[in-house]
Amino acid sequence: xxxxxxxxxxxEESELPKQWYNVRADMKNKPAPLLxxxxxxxxxxxxxxxxxxxxxxxxxxxxxxxxxxxxxxxxDFYKMYRPAPLVRAYxxxxxxxxxxKIYYKFEGNNTSGSHKLNxxxxxxxxxxxxxLKGVTTETGAGQWGTALSMxxxxxxxxxxxxxxxxxxxxxxxxxxxxxxxxxxxxxxxSTTTKVGREILEKFPxxxxxxxxxxxxAVEVAVNTEGYRYVLGSVLSQVLLHQSVIGLETMAACDxxxxxxxxxxxxxxxxxNLGGLISPFMGRKLRGEADYEFIAxxxxxxxxxxxxxxxYDFCDTGMVCPLQKMYTLGSGFIPxxxxxxxxxxxxxxxxxxxxxxxxxxTARSVEQTSVFRAAEQFARVEGILPAPESSHAIRVAIDEAxxxxxxxxxxxxxxxxxxxxxxxxxxYQKFNDGQMSDYIPTDEEIARSLANLPKL
Amino acid sequence: xxxxxxxxxxxEESELPKQWYNVRADMKNKPAPLLxxxxxxxxxxxxxxxxxxxxxxxxxxxxxxxxxxxxxxxxDFYKMYRPAPLVRAYxxxxxxxxxxKIYYKFEGNNTSGSHKLNxxxxxxxxxxxxxLKGVTTETGAGQWGTALSMxxxxxxxxxxxxxxxxxxxxxxxxxxxxxxxxxxxxxxxSTTTKVGREILEKFPxxxxxxxxxxxxAVEVAVNTEGYRYVLGSVLSQVLLHQSVIGLETMAACDxxxxxxxxxxxxxxxxxNLGGLISPFMGRKLRGEADYEFIAxxxxxxxxxxxxxxxYDFCDTGMVCPLQKMYTLGSGFIPxxxxxxxxxxxxxxxxxxxxxxxxxxTARSVEQTSVFRAAEQFARVEGILPAPESSHAIRVAIDEAxxxxxxxxxxxxxxxxxxxxxxxxxxYQKFNDGQMSDYIPTDEEIARSLANLPKL
Numbered sequence: 035x036x037x038x039x040x041x042x043x044x045x046e047e048s049e050l051p052k053q054w055y056n057v058r059a060d061m062k063n064k065p066a067p068l069l070x071x072x073x074x075x076x077x078x079x080x081x082x083x084x085x086x087x088x089x090x091x092x093x094x095x096x097x098x099x100x101x102x103x104x105x106x107x108x109x110d111f112y113k114m115y116r117p118a119p120l121v122r123a124y125x126x127x128x129x130x131x132x133x134x135k136i137y138y139k140f141e142g143n144n145t146s147g148s149h150k151l152n153x154x155x156x157x158x159x160x161x162x163x164x165x166l167k168g169v170t171t172e173t174g175a176g177q178w179g180t181a182l183s184m185x186x187x188x189x190x191x192x193x194x195x196x197x198x199x200x201x202x203x204x205x206x207x208x209x210x211x212x213x214x215x216x217x218x219x220x221x222x223x224s225t226t227t228k229v230g231r232e233i234l235e236k237f238p239x240x241x242x243x244x245x246x247x248x249x250x251a252v253e254v255a256v257n258t259e260g261y262r263y264v265l266g267s268v269l270s271q272v273l274l275h276q277s278v279i280g281l282e283t284m285a286a287c288d289x290x291x292x293x294x295x296x297x298x299x300x301x302x303x304x305x306n307l308g309g310l311i312s313p314f315m316g317r318k319l320r321g322e323a324d325y326e327f328i329a330x331x332x333x334x335x336x337x338x339x340x341x342x343x344x345y346d347f348c349d350t351g352m353v354c355p356l357q358k359m360y361t362l363g364s365g366f367i368p369x370x371x372x373x374x375x376x377x378x379x380x381x382x383x384x385x386x387x388x389x390x391x392x393x394x395t396a397r398s399v400e401q402t403s404v405f406r407a408a409e410q411f412a413r414v415e416g417i418l419p420a421p422e423s424s425h426a427i428r429v430a431i432d433e434a435x436x437x438x439x440x441x442x443x444x445x446x447x448x449x450x451x452x453x454x455x456x457x458x459x460x461y462q463k464f465n466d467g468q469m470s471d472y473i474p475t476d477e478e479i480a481r482s483l484a485n486l487p488k489l
Numbered sequence: 490x491x492x493x494x495x496x497x498x499x500x501e502e503s504e505l506p507k508q509w510y511n512v513r514a515d516m517k518n519k520p521a522p523l524l525x526x527x528x529x530x531x532x533x534x535x536x537x538x539x540x541x542x543x544x545x546x547x548x549x550x551x552x553x554x555x556x557x558x559x560x561x562x563x564x565d566f567y568k569m570y571r572p573a574p575l576v577r578a579y580x581x582x583x584x585x586x587x588x589x590k591i592y593y594k595f596e597g598n599n600t601s602g603s604h605k606l607n608x609x610x611x612x613x614x615x616x617x618x619x620x621l622k623g624v625t626t627e628t629g630a631g632q633w634g635t636a637l638s639m640x641x642x643x644x645x646x647x648x649x650x651x652x653x654x655x656x657x658x659x660x661x662x663x664x665x666x667x668x669x670x671x672x673x674x675x676x677x678x679s680t681t682t683k684v685g686r687e688i689l690e691k692f693p694x695x696x697x698x699x700x701x702x703x704x705x706a707v708e709v710a711v712n713t714e715g716y717r718y719v720l721g722s723v724l725s726q727v728l729l730h731q732s733v734i735g736l737e738t739m740a741a742c743d744x745x746x747x748x749x750x751x752x753x754x755x756x757x758x759x760x761n762l763g764g765l766i767s768p769f770m771g772r773k774l775r776g777e778a779d780y781e782f783i784a785x786x787x788x789x790x791x792x793x794x795x796x797x798x799x800y801d802f803c804d805t806g807m808v809c810p811l812q813k814m815y816t817l818g819s820g821f822i823p824x825x826x827x828x829x830x831x832x833x834x835x836x837x838x839x840x841x842x843x844x845x846x847x848x849x850t851a852r853s854v855e856q857t858s859v860f861r862a863a864e865q866f867a868r869v870e871g872i873l874p875a876p877e878s879s880h881a882i883r884v885a886i887d888e889a890x891x892x893x894x895x896x897x898x899x900x901x902x903x904x905x906x907x908x909x910x911x912x913x914x915x916y917q918k919f920n921d922g923q924m925s926d927y928i929p930t931d932e933e934i935a936r937s938l939a940n941l942p943k944l
Contacts, residue, residue, distance in 0.1 A: 040501075113497070145871055187867075187868040188868065206917070207914075210913040213917075214867055412670065413670060416639055455662075458661070458665040461666075462665045465665060
């Protein structure tokens, strides 16, 4: 039945997905609606369109249509770096001496270095189509900002990025990549916005946070003629665009008769995980197949495993819609010693609902063990993984080692979301034995959760 | 006749080359022999085997066999990151509004970030096969050292890298990638070698040079039991391994009916250029087809366009064999303001002979115009190119613009050897308008050439 599996499966250009898959259409329990932060009423397309492009606002609220056409212009852009390969990790299997079969979908083969580009080009495209002049966004580790800069350069759209100040200073090369793509990069908090000035007044010398950068980007978007705000994760529209990862993966699996037993993804806001698992989850929801899905999050920012499923603010300035999600509270800030990304306090509403419904599991892992997995993977598979992606590698290796004990020949699939070229400060810490772990106390989390909005 | 051309042509794994092509077999005028620096007699395999692995020494001197089998272990490693895509630059063509068809072979899709891995794994493999414990090498910009570290990690071979001190200090992230792959990285000149101590005594505070790092690496290799020296460019064995680039490119072109009119490559030591053009040059030498070949070098280190075709030292310490090549003199050091690689004073013996025979042309370009091309390319093609590779982009764009003037529909093929993730300091200089050009004076070059060895 099954063909011989090459090291890397590349679909043909003609086999690329032409529609995104909207998993909400197949969910019995839909994600809870976004609420207006002032009225606590469900957000309408009209209201959302003040912040997002019209077509994206519609996608955000669409929980009916299972498939949405990918516009030709986006398909053409996808062809520049997609299909992404589905890789059989023969070398890792051999190094682990495991009977498990390990596959990973590699999304790092583009200059932005991660899967973020899949949604960046979509969001930039709809902005351009609507006749806008530019978009604003925030970036932490820098992958999203880089991806959006690339997409905007391609479409000749202005791009204003608020970069968390500590990253702006510690990752000057990320900043330069964005500038090379023509983006305007401002360290956040800045004095260019009202919310930024307020935060600076209240916390002089603060090095910023993602929640604060979001607030600044939204403020500029809604107050500047011809601008809208775009976001790289958490939102349902983002998971929709990222479904291209899962659709390609599923097509490659079907073509070669590969049946994954478990599908593993790292989870920060949930965009990669949601995109990878969506089409497979669809099959599970429709009763066509079963898979074990595992979300992997850092022990230092454990929204699924230790957070609460509740409505919360998405940003520090509390200007964004309220979202029901697994959250650690919008004031939660992961320990500074946490090196990778995945630092967001909340989780995608779709992923949260699937998790709450018991359709997937989650586990948290500590960063030194994540970097050990990253190093092992790099040495045998020849790809230097991003710290974020390495959370999935950690669990994939753990599961493969369990198979070694039990003798089971499980098929393990994980998402390798990106490369770690801009994370060498973290690798250096690890190489020098200077990296440590941090797990928030129950009190810390309870303190943060005490500030959830009262509905 | 010709099929529709996708954005990216990926050969099937089964279509990967199983033999390297040795262009020397088809050259009427063979490259001049390497000479023993002491006796000025041609080097024998026995002599070379003191420095290089036996099988590599044989490959170095083999100018008879047109094809050499690629060992299965190397083929397996190649499958981890090859085939490399041949990309149709549709977006660049559109941006330039040119009737030319532009293609590039992209070799940056692996963690080492460049084509260097093709020869690194081969050299490491033969070392392992010979039962050696480890290898030594030098690295400047860091691409070669990274590639070799990856190959050695995969084969569990020790790897000692002498990194030019200025790069060691200015490119800490390159260094960390090598360390992550388990390499031992020493800034050169160091006090760990005799030649290093001599240079430090003579020039205290020197920031090192490639020629000096080569001398240190060779000294350690010949004085350490179970070690040999490996080199990432210039040598004929390296061009042999790099022929995999050209063979894949030719197979993809033939499969899709693509007939390049001109083939363009950047040239430092000549490994990428030689590898890319070799199989096409073979056709030209055998009278089966004709192509225009263009080597592009930096105006600040113009060995082909302004150097002399003569025997010269390959290293500062003058311990390596003498090679007949286009050279600026082994004492030539490109201006510090030159940002990219391609800083070697000499050129591959094969490329030198082909150029001297009029079978290819060369031109030099200034770095600000190279970075302008890099930025333009990045914005439309979505790949952030290495400064080295961008030399080829510059000339490809120039040629495409000529086609726009004349209306000719030429097919232009160039080698995109790698990515620029670790070159953001240079990009930042360019983004800030702080980059300038430097062209050595005739006197400077004459002064350096006055020190060629007397045979």
